Amino acid sequence: MESSSVLPKIWQNLVDARLDSDEKALAWFEPDLDAHLHYQQALLVLTPRRLILFQSKSADCQSWSVGPDIHLTASERGSVGTLELLGPAGRISVWRFTIGHASAARMLADRLDAAQTGRTAHATSICPSCGALMPAAAIKCPACSPNAEAGSLASLLRLVGFARPHLKMILVSGALTIATTAAALVPPYLTIPLLDQVLIPYQAGKAADFNIVYWCLGGLLLSAILGWLLGWASSYASAWVSERISADLRQRTYSHLQRLSLEFFGGKRTGDLLSRISTDTDRLCNFLSGYLIDFVKDVLMIVMTAAILFYLDPMLALAALLPFPIIVWLVHWIRGRMFRHYTRSSVAWADMISVLADTIPGIRVVKAFAQEQREIDRFNLTNQRVIASNDRVNRMWSFLGPVITLLTTIGLLVIWAFAAYRVHQHSITVGILTAFIAYIASFYARSESLLGMFSNVQRAAASAARIFEILDRVPSVPEPTDPVAPGRLQGAIELAGVRFKYGPREVIHGIDLEIRPGEMIGLVGPSGAGKSTLINLMCRFFDVAQGAIRVDGIDIRTFPIEAYRKNIGIVLQEPFLFYGTVAENISYGKPGATRQEIVAAARAARAHEFILKLADGYDSLVGERGQSLSGGERQRISIARALLIDPRILILDEATSSVDTETERDIQAALDVLIKGRTTIAIAHRLSTLRRADRIVVIDNGRIVETGTHHELLRLRGKYAQLHRAQIEMVQGHAV
Amino acid sequence: MNTNGELQNPLLTLLHDELGRLIFVDESGQQHAEVEAIRAFPITDPDNGISIVTKEGKELAWVANLQTVAEPARGLLEGTLHQRQFMPIIRRVLRISRTVEPSEWEVETDRGPTRFPLKSDEDVRRLADHRALIFDAHGVRYLIPDLQNLDPGSQRLLERYL
Numbered sequence: 001m002e003s004s005s006v007l008p009k010i011w012q013n014l015v016d017a018r019l020d021s022d023e024k025a026l027a028w029f030e031p032d033l034d035a036h037l038h039y040q041q042a043l044l045v046l047t048p049r050r051l052i053l054f055q056s057k058s059a060d061c062q063s064w065s066v067g068p069d070i071h072l073t074a075s076e077r078g079s080v081g082t083l084e085l086l087g088p089a090g091r092i093s094v095w096r097f098t099i100g101h102a103s104a105a106r107m108l109a110d111r112l113d114a115a116q117t118g119r120t121a122h123a124t125s126i127c128p129s130c131g132a133l134m135p136a137a138a139i140k141c142p143a144c145s146p147n148a149e150a151g152s153l154a155s156l157l158r159l160v161g162f163a164r165p166h167l168k169m170i171l172v173s174g175a176l177t178i179a180t181t182a183a184a185l186v187p188p189y190l191t192i193p194l195l196d197q198v199l200i201p202y203q204a205g206k207a208a209d210f211n212i213v214y215w216c217l218g219g220l221l222l223s224a225i226l227g228w229l230l231g232w233a234s235s236y237a238s239a240w241v242s243e244r245i246s247a248d249l250r251q252r253t254y255s256h257l258q259r260l261s262l263e264f265f266g267g268k269r270t271g272d273l274l275s276r277i278s279t280d281t282d283r284l285c286n287f288l289s290g291y292l293i294d295f296v297k298d299v300l301m302i303v304m305t306a307a308i309l310f311y312l313d314p315m316l317a318l319a320a321l322l323p324f325p326i327i328v329w330l331v332h333w334i335r336g337r338m339f340r341h342y343t344r345s346s347v348a349w350a351d352m353i354s355v356l357a358d359t360i361p362g363i364r365v366v367k368a369f370a371q372e373q374r375e376i377d378r379f380n381l382t383n384q385r386v387i388a389s390n391d392r393v394n395r396m397w398s399f400l401g402p403v404i405t406l407l408t409t410i411g412l413l414v415i416w417a418f419a420a421y422r423v424h425q426h427s428i429t430v431g432i433l434t435a436f437i438a439y440i441a442s443f444y445a446r447s448e449s450l451l452g453m454f455s456n457v458q459r460a461a462a463s464a465a466r467i468f469e470i471l472d473r474v475p476s477v478p479e480p481t482d483p484v485a486p487g488r489l490q491g492a493i494e495l496a497g498v499r500f501k502y503g504p505r506e507v508i509h510g511i512d513l514e515i516r517p518g519e520m521i522g523l524v525g526p527s528g529a530g531k532s533t534l535i536n537l538m539c540r541f542f543d544v545a546q547g548a549i550r551v552d553g554i555d556i557r558t559f560p561i562e563a564y565r566k567n568i569g570i571v572l573q574e575p576f577l578f579y580g581t582v583a584e585n586i587s588y589g590k591p592g593a594t595r596q597e598i599v600a601a602a603r604a605a606r607a608h609e610f611i612l613k614l615a616d617g618y619d620s621l622v623g624e625r626g627q628s629l630s631g632g633e634r635q636r637i638s639i640a641r642a643l644l645i646d647p648r649i650l651i652l653d654e655a656t657s658s659v660d661t662e663t664e665r666d667i668q669a670a671l672d673v674l675i676k677g678r679t680t681i682a683i684a685h686r687l688s689t690l691r692r693a694d695r696i697v698v699i700d701n702g703r704i705v706e707t708g709t710h711h712e713l714l715r716l717r718g719k720y721a722q723l724h725r726a727q728i729e730m731v732q733g734h735a736v
Numbered sequence: 737m738n739t740n741g742e743l744q745n746p747l748l749t750l751l752h753d754e755l756g757r758l759i760f761v762d763e764s765g766q767q768h769a770e771v772e773a774i775r776a777f778p779i780t781d782p783d784n785g786i787s788i789v790t791k792e793g794k795e796l797a798w799v800a801n802l803q804t805v806a807e808p809a810r811g812l813l814e815g816t817l818h819q820r821q822f823m824p825i826i827r828r829v830l831r832i833s834r835t836v837e838p839s840e841w842e843v844e845t846d847r848g849p850t851r852f853p854l855k856s857d858e859d860v861r862r863l864a865d866h867r868a869l870i871f872d873a874h875g876v877r878y879l880i881p882d883l884q885n886l887d888p889g890s891q892r893l894l895e896r897y898l
Contacts, residue, residue, distance in 0.1 A: 617774060
């Protein structure tokens with residue numbers, strides 16, 4: 001990979017001047033602290049030949065030639081890091097930097113290492129908070145850092161892509177909307193002849209043709225019916241389209257979500273993800289079906305009305321539209337303040353909801369510590385805040401309506417005055433005047449609702465942005481471009497120089513391990529040592545940053561992910577049962593399994609007999625809202641689930657650590673059946689569960705520290721012996 | 737995979753004691769008193785997969801298919817299964833008292849008309865293949881084998897629960 005980022009401008013000229021014509025910067029980094037930890041400006045550049053240090057204040061620079069026995073090591077403590085240049089005789093130089101430059105420093109060290117050994121440097125890393133793939137030199141994950149464009153109209157426009165499949169229906173709905181609007185403009189026009197040719201002449205004592213009345217009334221009725229039918233059709237058409245667009249969006253987001261890496265789902269994102277898929281898509285649907293069509297209607301109406309007004313009488317139209325800009329400005333100003341109040345009230349509302357979300361799941365603790373009154377008070381406090389903020393909104397809101405009415409009335413007053421003068425001058429007829437008044441009233445009503453639209457547009461844009469944020473995330477485990485079908489694997493696993501990074505932090509520092517088919521390996525080590533990461537890498541939940549994992553001699557990155565994972569069975573510490581029957585849960589990994597297979601798997605997992613005791617045997621509903629099972633029972637169902645897919649590689653992630661010793665024995669018996677003939681990798685805190693392991697691998701700080709059988713490791717008196725002793729002491733302590 | 741073939745035994749020997757309780761005789765001739773017969777799939781496949789277990793729940797024999805069992809064991813087995821299993825099949829829903837919980841249901845089942853209280857809406861559960869299961873407030877289960885085959889009136893009443 002070439003230097004992923006460009007040199008900062010201030011250094012560019014300096015560096016260009018110093019480098020030889022054939023010399024190219026491999027990597028650079030800014031040690032921004034001096035020896036006394038004061039801020040400074042400096043730049044360290046690595047080229048294939050040397051390491052050059054530029055200092056901002058002086059034009060001269062220091063340089064060190066890069067030989068085979070020259071090394072760079074980067075380390076961080078707290079918020080300060082150091083990069084040391086080491087030679088055969090000891091430390092040559094040291095640079096200090098703030099933690100933000102850590103990954104650039106490590107990158108520099110890696111590049112030097114890579115240049116010397118001919119290896120490729122770590123190209124990528126995984127964001128520790130969202131699991132997105134990020135370039136190693138990047139300090140901030142591009143996927144996590146807040147999107148500056150969030151809420152902008154650009155994200156709404158991206159919906160066009162989703163609208164394309166329904167283009168025909170959209171055109172129909174658009175045509176219907178235009179027709180509806182036009183139909184609504186007919187009635188005032190028909191009143192003109194009614195007044196001018198019939199009513200007014202008749203009142204003046206002249207003969208009038210009453211046939212026109214029938215025509216006009218018929219026309220009015222017809223346009224009303226037409227408007228009703230067209231309105232119905234256009235509303236339905238737009239609702240039809242928007243329902244499909246938002247369903248597409250939901251479906252696409254959910255399928256994309258399923259492909260994202262595990263890390264993305266870590267932490268407290270569940271609620272957020274749920275609301276993005278459900279609430280945000282629904283909000284968009286409402287916007288598209290309701291507000292957007294209203295918006296289009298309003299715009300059409302305003303344009304058409306204005307056109308008719310100018311057609312009827314340009315002078316009067318000009319006078320009538322004069323107060324319009326003032327009203328627009330006033331309404332806009334008030335809405336701006338309203339928007340602020342709205343935001344504040346929705347924050348207060350969210351506070352209240354979070355009190356609920358906090359205490360209802362924790363109700364046992366609340367009751368156990370008799371804190372009901374305190375929680376009631378806490379809720380009351382947030383509830384009061386909701387009242388206060390809503391009061392502000394209501395004050396504004398109740399003020400706004402009458403103000404607009406007042407302004408509209410004043411606008412009408414101006415028209416009346418001016419029109420009366422025009423009628424007096426015989427420039428227009430009374431019929432035109434009435435039509436005018438009718439048009440202008442609807443004109444002002446429309447412009448008001450148009451202004452109300454802006455906050456809706458903003459809200460819909462924010463929703464769209466939140467959805468596209470998920471859709472834009474690239475899965476960190478890419479499908480191979482040239483896949484090799486794994487078929488049924490033998491289960492020989494080879495880890496060769498495996499390294500892995502979370503952000504700038506490397507957590508697996510080069511692990512080499514060969515596992516024979518059918519061998520059982522126990523992974524032991526303190527928490528945070530990298531055991532789970534190693535398993536995640538073997539399952540290909542992530543990809544290695546460097547090195548390779550080979551199964552049966554083939555790099556696992558060349559297998560299609562799904563086909564590869566079909567060869568892997570996993571039993572987790574907290575077995576998860578989906579809402580459904582026991583049989584459905586057991587056959588989760590193999591939906592087509594026969595009942596005989598399911599029963600056989602359950603038997604082997606020692607689950608058969610307790611399942612028979614359930615009210616409906618294998619048809620009993622379990623999972624959320626289902627019958628409650630004990631931890632050991634759930635675990636045995638999950639073992640049956642793993643057994644049924646008959647995996648070649650089996651991963652036991654603390655499978656027995658959350659159950660009591662009695663149940664552990666049952667589960668252990670079930671596991672013994674399960675591991676037979678399969679390559680098994682088991683993580684365990686309780687070392688006793690690893691008694692059947694062929695080899696135990698002790699991991700600490702992302703490295704293998706010891707390997708051997710239980711007895712070999714005990715004799716070694718190293719890390720494992722230490723862990724073992726600690727556990728025996730704990731058990732004895734319990735016994736006392 | 738281990739299918740435990742040794743437990744599949746169509747030549748099942750079953751007796752009953754004077755109180756009508758089942759006695760199972762295993763291959764070595766040993767008698768096990770007070771055994772129970774349990775359907776493994778009472779809803780999805782009631783006639784296949786029947787387990788003979790001791791009072792403690794330990795499995796003694798597995799009957800893959802009831803049809804393969806010879807008489808008189810089959811009759812005995814069917815008799816006890818019939819006694820053990822109580823899951824009325826709802827043919828029609830006549831009335832649901834009110835829409836707030838708890839509600840009172842009036843239904844017609846294969847065992848005659850009955851009424852039962854329903855504690856919460858969540859006790860009406862939709863299963864795969866248009867089946868539904870209803871748990872009344874006492875824990876009795878009612879089965880609707882095919883929602884689509886119900887009469888329109890019943891379907892309308894059930895609409896809001898499913």
